[in-house]
Amino acid sequence: MKRAQFSRPLFPYLLLVPQLSIIAVFFYWPAAEAIRGSFFLEDPFGFGSTFVGFDNYYDAVTGSEYLNTARFTLVFTALVAFFSLALALLLAVKADIVLRGAKTYRTLLMWVYAIAPPVAGLIGILLFDQSIGPITDLAGLFGYELKLGVNYWDTAFAMVLVSVWKQIPINFIFFLAGLQSIPRPVREAAMIDNPSGLSRFFTITFPLLAPTGFFLLIINITYALFDTFGILDILFKGEPANNPITLVYKVFLDGFRGNDLGGSSAQSVILMVLVLVLTVFQFRFMERRVHYN
């Protein structure tokens, strides 16, 4: 690649300043603040703090509540990532073979993407409403009394459902683009080599979609871990009680409801490390196992 040269060596850094300052203000500073805070026990009323070393981490990791939340977060993330990827892929494969009205169809599928997470949560509340929610009614038809916010697993179900629904469009867009970048002759060659459409999908289409799929997997894991906060908050109406929560929500609860700033800082640092590991894993390990053309 040709390298552009600037006559004054400092000029390019000057161009980077706006971007870097935004990252610094909104990420590095808070992150450093969190790391610092995680080593202190903060007085809830702001009358100073005490250095406690790794006690906050120790308390967080050994608490049974934390482990339960972690376990639920794992299940929640796996379910959300799996279903939003699988359903989006199914929709993309179907949309890919639509010839007439393809644009309308695609636009309709992508619409949901424009909905903000809290709004998605509100729609979820409407769907699961005790008296008028259609999903509650549907469950009622099968003789099951669905109670959002009361039964642990009912809430979990609603959380997964709304999160998956919200995430499908972006996965769909990427999968569709991935499908359309598979050269047509390759698919046609496969049609001549293999009469079974399903087998063709798993032996040709799916491996060629692997780069897209892998990228989306990482995106979806981070989505389920972090970005579902807004949806959950609305579904619980801010009062989770004994409903299932994710680790991120626990950070918020402990810090801002429980006023345990040190403990919640420690928890967020743990999450930060988790994301770091995930990213390293993405770039170092799995990219090599994926077939790029």
Place this chain on the structure above:
Amino acid sequence: MAQVNIQSVNKVYANGFAAVKDVEVQIRDGEFVVLVGPSGCGKSTLLRMIAGLEDISSGEVAIGDRVVNDIDPAKRDIAMVFQNYALYPHMTVFDNMAYGLKNKGMKKGEIHTRITEAARMLQLDDHLTRKPRQLSGGQRQRVAMGRAIVREPKVFLFDEPLSNLDAKLRAHMRSELKELHRRLNATFVFVTHDQVEAMSLADRIVILNAGRIEQVGTPMELYHQPASLFVAEFIGSPAMNTVPLGTRLGGMLANTAGTLPAPAMTIGLRPEAILAGPAGGPGIKGHVAMAEALGAETVLHIEVPQGGTDTRLTTRVSGETRFTEGDELAITVDPSRVCWFDHEGRRIATEPATQPAPRKEPLPAE
């Protein structure tokens, strides 16, 4: 091995565009047929209809004795080589070739034998464990052919397989293809827009124009007895000189060519039907506007100043010619090699004075 029968086949797209109109061809068993024509003439569409990648709007395609209109591409007993090779990028060369065979439920040993044999024939032995991206264009092309060969299909279909290769490699692959055809003795249907490729490969050429067949015939028939002006101008390089008789040059040429069939509107002369003689000799006066020396022969572009509106003619002379740009000369016409075309551009049948050389080997029996 099988013949391919194409009967009044039409292709009309959803938007009403008719890509293939009423095409009728019988391709014989073991024949090498080339479909040729300018881009957009429907040749690829026709091939894809034989392959089953494109629906047949009306008409019938039969491979062997079986009408295949509604048969899945994988079950038509055909193999296709694509222009961009269409190899599976995530599979090794071996797996690329084995894929179709595995899906037929063939035994591992048999697959192995077939691939080893094909790889040897195509000199791919050393590359079987490589991925397509590690191969050169020519090697990829060979893998694509290998993938077709191991299937041992009744019909091989080629969709412009050589057009992505550079000129030298293309000439080489052309002779390899010809050799392959002789060795496999299978039916080949080959699509190209390149008339040189068509002429050098085909037993018979099907020349298409705007979805219709213009002419079906051996390369020599097409060259010497083109059915229409379109064929005359498409086949042969440099192209045939076609001059309307209404122009002054047309009249002059017709006078030298002898008997004029009644409805003729255009005279057609292959470059070699125009003979260049020294200035002052009998014939039409002109001068050399440009001389293209190609080595063995030289193509002369002759300007005839008295010709009226249409004044350019091309002729080919021996490479040792003394004529250079600017030289005066006199041209005459070989009367036995003249083609006449009527007002619709169709050739008027005259005594076939130019008998195409008889084929050394007779065409395979139907």
